[in-house]
Amino acid sequence: MEEPLIFEFGSVETCGVDLDEADTPEFELGGHERQAEIGLPGLAEPEAMRHYVRMSRNNYAIDSGLYPLGSCTMKHNPRLNEKMARLPGFADIHPLQPASTVPGALELIDELAHWLMVSTGMEAVAMSPKAGAHGELCGMMAIKAAHTAANRSPEIVLVPESAHGTNPATAALLGYKVVSIDAKDDGTVDLDKLKETIAKHDGNIAGIMLTNPNTCGLFERDIRTIADLIHAAGGFFYCDGANFNAIVGKARPGDLGVDAMHINLHKTFSTPHGGGGPGSGPVVLSDKLAAFAPLPFIRKTDSGLELVETNEATTDGEQPFGRMTAFQGQMGMYVRALSYMMSHGSDGLRQASEDAVLNANYIRVGLQDLMSLPYGVRPCMHEVLFDDSFLKDTGVTTLDFAKAMIDEGYHPMTMYFPLVVHGAMLIEPTESESRASLDLFIATMRDLVMSAKRGETERFSGAPYLAPRRRLDETSAARKPVLKWTAPEPVEISPSEAAE
Amino acid sequence: MEEPLIFEFGSVETCGVDLDEADTPEFELGGHERQAEIGLPGLAEPEAMRHYVRMSRNNYAIDSGLYPLGSCTMKHNPRLNEKMARLPGFADIHPLQPASTVPGALELIDELAHWLMVSTGMEAVAMSPKAGAHGELCGMMAIKAAHTAANRSPEIVLVPESAHGTNPATAALLGYKVVSIDAKDDGTVDLDKLKETIAKHDGNIAGIMLTNPNTCGLFERDIRTIADLIHAAGGFFYCDGANFNAIVGKARPGDLGVDAMHINLHKTFSTPHGGGGPGSGPVVLSDKLAAFAPLPFIRKTDSGLELVETNEATTDGEQPFGRMTAFQGQMGMYVRALSYMMSHGSDGLRQASEDAVLNANYIRVGLQDLMSLPYGVRPCMHEVLFDDSFLKDTGVTTLDFAKAMIDEGYHPMTMYFPLVVHGAMLIEPTESESRASLDLFIATMRDLVMSAKRGETERFSGAPYLAPRRRLDETSAARKPVLKWTAPEPVEISPSEAAE
Amino acid sequence: MRYLPLNDTDRSDMLARIGVNSIDDLFADIPEAVRQKDLLDLPKRASEMTVERRLSAMAAKNTSAGSVPFFVGAGAYKHHVPATVDHLIQRSEFLTSYTPYQPEITQGTLQYLFEFQTQVAQLTAMDVANASMYDGSTGTGEAVLMAHRVTKKNKAVLSGGLHPQYREVVEGLSNMAGDQVVSLPADPAGTEDILSQIDDDTSCVVVQSPSFYGQLIDLKPIAEKAHQHKALLIAVFTEVVSLGLIEPPGTQGADIVVGEGQSIGNGLNYGGPYVGLFATRQKYVRQMPGRLCGETVDAEGKRGFVLTLSTREQHIRRDKATSNICTNSGLCCLAFTIHMSLLGEAGLTKLARINHGNAVKLKKLLSGVPGVEVLNSAYFNEFTLRLPKAANGVVEALAAKGILAGLPVARLEPGNKDLENLLVVASTEVNTDDDRAAFAAALKEVLA
Amino acid sequence: MRYLPLNDTDRSDMLARIGVNSIDDLFADIPEAVRQKDLLDLPKRASEMTVERRLSAMAAKNTSAGSVPFFVGAGAYKHHVPATVDHLIQRSEFLTSYTPYQPEITQGTLQYLFEFQTQVAQLTAMDVANASMYDGSTGTGEAVLMAHRVTKKNKAVLSGGLHPQYREVVEGLSNMAGDQVVSLPADPAGTEDILSQIDDDTSCVVVQSPSFYGQLIDLKPIAEKAHQHKALLIAVFTEVVSLGLIEPPGTQGADIVVGEGQSIGNGLNYGGPYVGLFATRQKYVRQMPGRLCGETVDAEGKRGFVLTLSTREQHIRRDKATSNICTNSGLCCLAFTIHMSLLGEAGLTKLARINHGNAVKLKKLLSGVPGVEVLNSAYFNEFTLRLPKAANGVVEALAAKGILAGLPVARLEPGNKDLENLLVVASTEVNTDDDRAAFAAALKEVLA
Missing domain, CATH: 3.40.640.10 (Type I PLP-dependent aspartate aminotransferase-like (Major domain))
Structure with missing residues (x-):
């Protein structure tokens, strides 16, 4: 089921917050009272709960999987x-x-x-x-x-x-x-x-x-x-x-x-x-x-x-x-x-940095034979930078490759940054990942690379297939920006329809 | 991605709880010390978080949709x-x-x-x-x-x-x-x-x-x-x-x-x-x-x-x-x-009961022409009981019908209860549902009924198609009950594999 | 009202669609004479802020365990539960889901139940565990009924080390069901002669270890004797953390193991909700009460989980069911499973060691208080003191000094002079050296 | 360490796989001389229980707003936030997600941003709003920079009713960037002559209503004068609840509206995180700072949302960007959106009415205290008192009596004799009759 916007199913009369009635004294607003309706929709509490829970389920999150966004450090958030x-x-x-x-x-x-x-x-x-x-x-x-x-x-x-x-x-x-x-x-x-x-x-x-x-x-x-x-x-x-x-x-x-x-x-x-x-x-x-x-x-x-x-x-x-x-x-x-910081202490903070660097290098060695390291084989810090030269002549674009990762259950890495490297792919696993998680990620990436090299372009060009949305059109969004909801034009209803 | 059991990826050495080291004095257990390993796997906190979050996403819940389980009263749970x-x-x-x-x-x-x-x-x-x-x-x-x-x-x-x-x-x-x-x-x-x-x-x-x-x-x-x-x-x-x-x-x-x-x-x-x-x-x-x-x-x-x-x-x-x-x-x-109870007060409690009954009757009149009421057309209380006679000769079983509801985004109603009615289908919307929610439910049910009557049996017999699992085999589960995880037999690894 | 999505326009439109004039037409089956005309004699709706204030004011009148040196145990224990646990059990998909009647869309619940059952079987060293009972006490009652079914005998022998309120639950059920119960006298030091009570009429022997008084009991000889007489040994525990350190009942010959799981994942909550753990031998599985989750496959051959063996249960078997139970302690067993997954074997063992260590330290300190005697030789995180005066008054006096010192046995076993001066004291990982010192000093003062 | 999944076996295996001997080989690029040899001079790892105890002890030293009669406002307000809001923003999928760079798997975030932008545009009666700023004060700074870009002039005129700390933020940015700022003197009663300050060099006029002192300001004449001189009117508010009752800045001619959204959905948090609201006219949208979410379609034609117009932003435009901002106030705007969705127009209006009503009641009570004068004629939920003595000392004296009475203006504007006795007092729906009576009585005592 598609989740509508609050403006499409809420109403200005509905309210999901009970407020105690108060005997309001005379206003002292000096004539600044609002004249027009605002148009804000309200929802009953169960409606709001369901709406935002359902919306949330369209999000990827650290809590749902590896989130290798280089430079963003998507690590575990302790409760x-x-x-x-x-x-x-x-x-x-x-x-x-x-x-x-x-x-x-x-x-x-x-x-x-x-x-x-x-x-x-x-x-x-x-x-x-x-x-x-x-x-x-x-x-x-x-x-x-x-x-x-x-x-x-x-x-x-x-x-x-x-x-x-x-x-x-x-x-x-x-x-x-x-x-x-x-x-x-x-x-x-x-x-x-x-x-x-x-x-x-x-x-x-x-x-x-x-x-x-x-x-x-x-x-x-x-x-x-x-x-x-x-x-x-x-x-x-x-x-x-x-x-x-x-x-x-x-x-x-x-x-x-x-x-x-x-x-x-x-x-x-x-x-x-x-x-x-x-x-x-x-x-x-x-x-x-x-x-x-x-x-x-x-x-x-x-x-x-x-x-x-x-x-x-x-x-x-x-x-x-x-x-x-x-x-x-x-x-x-x-x-x-x-x-x-207190939880980690001096020893834990150092260990966390070491593990972050260890994890990144583990991914590096797991992928460096198939993907391309712009600066050659050498240790990296907490993130490993690949470029897209390994995709040359495959017919798969860097963006396609990223979107195909989504179908495998992963959030893509940081793409096209840093700008100094053409088709940059910056992978940061962080210290929060287990070895098993890294192994699975490496295996999946290897499979994707091999698939691209085999010319299975459809897997990439149409990706993602399995996400809440297929590829979204960012170009037209920027060309004619629609930045807020507006009420649709009322549709003329013919008498025969109205009677139904 | 399939979510493994904790026994399949945790380890007895791993611990996701830090405990302050304490100078333990002499034991006074009188010789009752445990002799063998328990075998309990542990997970680091990020692993546990992800495991249970991902598992949870395989559940249907009130917060994700209408949950019309008759007799169970699945209503909004205020936070x-x-x-x-x-x-x-x-x-x-x-x-x-x-x-x-x-x-x-x-x-x-x-x-x-x-x-x-x-x-x-x-x-x-x-x-x-x-x-x-x-x-x-x-x-x-x-x-x-x-x-x-x-x-x-x-x-x-x-x-x-x-x-x-x-x-x-x-x-x-x-x-x-x-x-x-x-x-x-x-x-x-x-x-x-x-x-x-x-x-x-x-x-x-x-x-x-x-x-x-x-x-x-x-x-x-x-x-x-x-x-x-x-x-x-x-x-x-x-x-x-x-x-x-x-x-x-x-x-x-x-x-x-x-x-x-x-x-x-x-x-x-x-x-x-x-x-x-x-x-x-x-x-x-x-x-x-x-x-x-x-x-x-x-x-x-x-x-x-x-x-x-x-x-x-x-x-x-x-x-x-x-x-x-x-x-x-x-x-x-x-x-x-x-x-x-305090939130509702005497007026709210009565209103809630009235709305629960109103919603159930609204569903009743929305479906009674297509589905079958075992006791004829008359007001019901907070739940409406249909039977499966409307499915007669359609080739669709009551269970199939229920499973097809899953593909439409709904939890099925209570099935086969009460026992006095053959093929009972007991629908309880509760007072937590909005009119729009009921309208959508009614429309979906009508569509399903029409589909069944048109003989589109495949939609039903194979359902659910879109759930985290296809139809589960309950019979074999009961015949040879597997009620806990046991370690798989170790597989003999040939020397050539081991060397890899 | 904030929880009700219908507004008055909806209501009148819907009544029209239904074809009635007023809501009361839908309630026409209620005889006029008993129809409620006015509102109930209760306050009207209140805002969230108001409700929050009123309930917070009530809560503020109570002394919470975390706010004072705290040593009360006797069946419920103050442990530290990681924040992750409470966060996860509040996930909408866990919190607001129901019994997994439709397994295709409730694998989340079913998978954790399967994990839970396995953990409980591992902990107790038993073949199979169910998907939880209401709590330890009701589980014990069900265990006795199950033993009657298995043995086709109906005389239960209860150890004097069994929690008095557990005993009362068993006695109540048995009396009502027309069964027999032999309850041995209170046994603080674990010295009772229970073996001589077991005869051919005995269906089961119920023994708690660590006992209500904290004493660790050797179950093996009791199991042997019971089995000689074709009776079952029901082993009970109230402190599941003890299983991190002591020999599990399963390896000592227990036939049914039942216990309280509150310590792991669950707060004190003034007594509930808790989570009953229940395990038994494979051969008795079809006589087990409660829900069971089992592994199976779906139409595509993928592993999945379902509720199973429900032919034991009331919704199928009605008056022939093994029990009338149709609930488990869902969220509480989820909390248990998550906390236990976080701990793992390494963590549970260490936690148990800290608990025991803190109890040993506390025992040393308290036995140094003049007039105080410790009754237990072998114990886990709890033991019983004999004070030189009635324990009830001492506990009240200590509470007035801001120390919650333990349970006076006489509160649950009044009228027995032998027990009047006994105090059951527990110590967990939450107790600090300061807590213990404060307790010892205050006790000295009160006893002086 | 509980947050680190690797154990020592993993680590050594992984190092071997990488082909290095030790972890330090991976840090070889760090010059030997600056490599940290020992542990940092900080405590070692601590259990969750220990951290919880230490932080709880710090928290317990503070007087929380909910525990006393509370009347402090001046830019941050104590409102009641429904439990639903905090529950929802803690959903893993919202809490632990990042900026929606991959829109196909972040529609949850994008959709609420679209709802948020629409709500803010509706509330302010403006064409378009962004996906939030850090807070109201930094948003005001950005609004002034934007006005410079739009008008290609660089002299901002700041009303004396602007929050002093907002003024300092604007002044700081402008001074550093080489722009000009004319700040008018403090204006408690809203009587300043700002019109005469506007000339052809003026890029923008910044006016707060309700003002820092609580006074409601008529923006229309200021907008007119500004527009005559091709300057923009930047309308500022710190109490968004006021928009439930008073005329929005958009219909009064404002070109940019910027405000603090903390009151809706967000707690006091000692000042942050909060959520800045920022709206403008359609024609200025490409000069706006901050993220924007826009509607589009996916490859199958389904509606979806994406971040858009990012060519304004630093990650594309670098030194030509409209701002250096690359964060919004994500979770705080989610909280805002959820709370506002729950309120809806009916709820917000009623909430605003209760707030105003409580302020009117408070004003009546306090103006009855001998020596106290109220400076504001038109106000929403906040007003300024002139006391017969320095407000700083009065507030401290009232705090000692357990009443948090408001903000002494001199705390933010020290050294100005005219302001020394002024106290800004706020009243929201959380205040009861008892609170108000206690305040008035205590004030009388302190002033006596």
Whole structure:
């Protein structure tokens, strides 16, 4: 059965929430009363329950299978975290109730900050950014503020071609000019080209935005040299922390020369992806940037933790560049992340990173003879990047191949990213998968590849066959966007039909 | 993908629960240590999550569609009830901690008892039975106790042919002889036959067990007369309350002459069916039986509520016949049921019964021209009984018809019950369905009936085609029962295979 | 009302379609005289917020186990249940499904029942287990009835170590059904002479180990004697975690094993719902009460599961059924199965070790309190103390100090002077060193 | 570790299969000098029970809104959310799914986003809404950036009724991006002259109604003036429930509407996660930030939904994107959509009426307290009091009496004498007559 939209079966009179009748006094709305109907449909509770349960069943999820989206880190979401986030002492407190009535909230934020600083080896952390990209923005704003404080105004941010799109978008949003830096044949930053570029823009480099491990699944071996070069040029090193999952407990960004790095709590620390959000993107900062951390922040004093919310409340050395968001950030995500980190502990966090890398390499060796590694056979970090050259002359496109995976019960890997590789296929199994699960995945992928090579194009071109929907037409969706439901034109009913 | 059993992919070394290491002192087990391995497989948490989520997706549920199982009352299960049952003050209290530390628990039980007594118009209620059939047992034990107290020992219990199987089973369990009573052509008790039967067993009638509304979906019009007859014969009137959902707020069993009636909290008062349980079956009792209510019970005193758990604690007039279960019964279900009853209130409870009856009749008129009503066209209560005579000569069996409903997205109705009707099909939509939902169901059923009448037998004989499983072989399952997993015989591996 | 999708327009349209004038026309079969005219004398509908407030206020009056040092056991145990378990059992597809009468669309339920049956058979070292009973106590009652059917005799002998309320359930059923029960006197230390009670009239011997008082019992000699007299041994347990560490009843000769499974996956819930475990020998399977799930294949040869052997059951056999039961403890056995799958053998063993270890530590501490004597030599996570005064008052005094200290035996066995000073104390993985120290210190104060 | 399926045997077998000797061989690219040798200086792994205890202990130190008479608003509101909402958003298929990059297997997410977009467009009376922003404040920042793109001007005028922290977000972004912001002084009573601030350089005017202080603002004249100068009106709200009762910004001429949706479906969560609502005119859709879900058909012609117009977005356009955003507030907008579907128009209207009614009752009570003055003539569920002394201290004193009384304006706007005595007070459906009476009585005492 097809599931209709609420607008197609709800009604404006129906209500699935009982509200106690109240004797309403005279309105004091000053003539601002709404004049027209809104048109919002309502559902009785059983109708709503069934509607959303049935809709949900059209979704793939980590809980239903391997979700190898490279760079997204789709790992197990422990339900302990959900339970903890729902404790009334966390879930039912207001961001602006007196700080004296929420000492446990400040303690939690401070504790999580401690775990984040220790595991990254950094000096400070700005907790409030609401998502990874928001964290990037925060980190780059701190960098800009530091330049400004030093009476500098460099204009250029270096970004490798393999970067997430958020990196150049963030830099551009702050008025920076983005200059691309090239990769070597092995997918990592070309040091010589970097030196040239820096020299070319001498004195005008605000910083570099680098993902490490990078989006090709490789750790940048020359990371310390890159950091030194950029520092020598007067710039800061922004590290995109999307791939921190690979190295927790194995290397600390602080030791790599990083000045700022956001942490996607939903990637590395398992807060649920929730169909696309909410995320949370705290930014760890080096000692050079710590002073510029935005409002609000928590200050340790002899009498306990203090919430600093305004410039007026700052003391010497604190120079917040401003504010990223109202209130204190994603508390609900903090609780989940801390619950996850405490559960793992220092040993478990390291083990998780090791297992993530082990699993990715296990897939690599299971598939490298049949699929194509753009940078040759070498260890990868927590994700393995293939390209689509193995599909050459098969008549099967990269997209077809991905859609055929759906029919085998899998969510496809990340496709066409990073852009530096043609027909990229980025596979990240995460540490949550068992060996049996990986073996089955490898076997299935091998079968698909062999099938493509045998020219069984129909299996691919028409895929998916077994999903809730066949291939969807994204082109026409963009050409004539229909972004909301509108009531269909009333159909004229002929008298004979009406009588029926 | 097929979901394996835990025994096929778990391992005895794997553990998905971290336990804090403890310095274990010397054992004091007195030589009772286990000697052999148990063989229990363990799963890591992500594996367990995925396993049970995927398994669940093979289930049909109220939350996924109309579930018209007659006599089972598959209605909406409000999640408020689940939330309330999980309050630590209810979920995390021990049945044997001092009563002084659980006054709120006694209050809840007493409050629910009040709602049950008022809505049935009865004098007392035995709360502890763990399910409907357990409630029947309790009610019949109270009846037996009352006879014994009166120095009587009648041997016969009258049970109509249309009764639930639990009725005769319960009577037999207590050593009673079951005598069947006939139905009239309209499906209700034949008064003349009843009188004859009573006369025949004069002085030896312990009571009658009658479902009302009965399992044909009809209210027994002569209920008062039946009660009078049985009382005059020295017997008690046990009412099977499975169908109470039809008459809450419309008629009180106490006014109908009932002496004992169990209430399936999971039917009428929405506690979840949970794949078959747990249920809860409090039994309301008339003044004649109230004194015999089993232990434990709650006594109202000037200083509050008192939990009476032993014969030693009883006072004058309390003559408990014994105990149905350890502890106080299904507290978790009590909370849910009271949450449901309070939400509805007196007006909502009546409305719910009316809507349940309305919905059943709406289906009746929507289908009665195509399907066959064994007792002719007349109003039904909350469920409508068809028989399979409309399938005569179509080549489609009743079971086939039911299985074909699965392919249309529906759970079949109750089949082959009640036994008095050949090829019974008992449809109970409940009050939880919207009119649109009923219309779709009716249209689908009409389509199926027409299809059967057109002789499209393949659609039926092979059904279901679209379910997680095709038709399952129940016969061979019973012939050679495999009731647990056993490790497969190890397969000899040839040296060449082993080397691979 | 938020749960009712019909509105008044729907209702009047539908009545018209049905062809009646008013809803009461559909209730015409109810005799006028007994038709309810006014609303029931109960409050009217209430908002979710209001209901939540009222019930929360009641709940708040109770002292929850997790909020205090907690040592009450005696048939129900405070264990830590992983959040995963409660999450999964609330999946709509599990929570709002019914008895798997249509196996093609209820394989989710059937597969976990099959897993459950296998786990229970493994744990008890028995051939076969059913898909659960209401709880341990009612399961014990059913076991005795089953033994009567198997042996065609009707005298049950109950050990004095059996939980008193279990005994009452068995006695109640047996009395009502006209069967015989010999209940031995309370046996805190496990020293009773039960062998001499077994004779040729005996249908079954019911022995609990660990006993109600915590004592571990050697079942082998009892099984031997029972079998000599063609009687069955029914082995009972209330703490399933004990099976992680001690010899299972199956290898000791038990014919029926019945127990309470609450400890795994299920909360205390003031006594219910719980989950009864029930296992027996292959040869008795057709005399078993309760549902059974079995393996089969579908029309395409794929493995699947169905309810089976239902010819034992009431909906087929009516007054000839093995039992009147038509429910299992569905969600509770799902919770059991999930928790047990998470634990696995390694986890269960470790959990059992921690439980026993905590009990040993507690015993050491409490036996150091002046005037306190421990009655048990061999025990798992529970044992019985003899106090120098009546245990009821001591427990109340300790509760007033914020410690829930155990069960005074006299609460369930009043009027027996020998038992008046006995206190049954349990200790699980939830107890900390602080909890134990607080208990010992408070007990010392109260007894001083 | 319970979340890690690999055991040591797996690990060594897998390393062998990969062809390396140790796990560290896979980390060989990390320069030796910076490789972490020892464990991080953090505690080791902990059981679920331990983590639960530690976090519960922290949570227990906080005063939850539901446990006291509660009147804090100012951008986040305590409403009652039906249990159904939280149950549904925890469905595995919603909770553990990601951005619907593969629409064929994420129609669940896409369909609710389409429902959400439609609901937001309906509520605001705008043409089109996106699939949500992080929250209201960041959405306001993005709205200003969008207005710059649309108008190709870069001076924003911010009303003095805008939430101070929203203002700071806009100022911060604009300062960093080199744009101009004119922020008007605090305007508790809604009497500012904003029209005179609008000139040809103005890109947008940002006006909040109900304002931070609770005042309802007539947007029409501001829209007119703005449009005369080819500037956009950005209408902001923090209490979406108000739209059940008051005229929507869309019919008053707003070009962009941005607001906080937390009140519907989402808890207080100490400030996040929340859900930003964002709507605009059809003609500006390609300048919108954030994700959009659109309708389309599949290969068989069936209706389906996809993410669309992604050429605006960073993963395609990189430094030319309309925003750097690559997340929405997924689960929070699902919660919003479900709660709003349950309410429907009838429920939302009634909820809004109850909220307003409770505020009116509260205002009457509080204005009767000696020395207290209410500053707002027209308001929804929130208003501002002028107290006879500094509000900060009064709120602390009331908190000590167990009443959370509102937000002292000086907490967010310190150092402004005019604002020192102002208190912003909110009242929703959760407040009872008792709550209000307790507040008034306590305030009287504190002020006495």
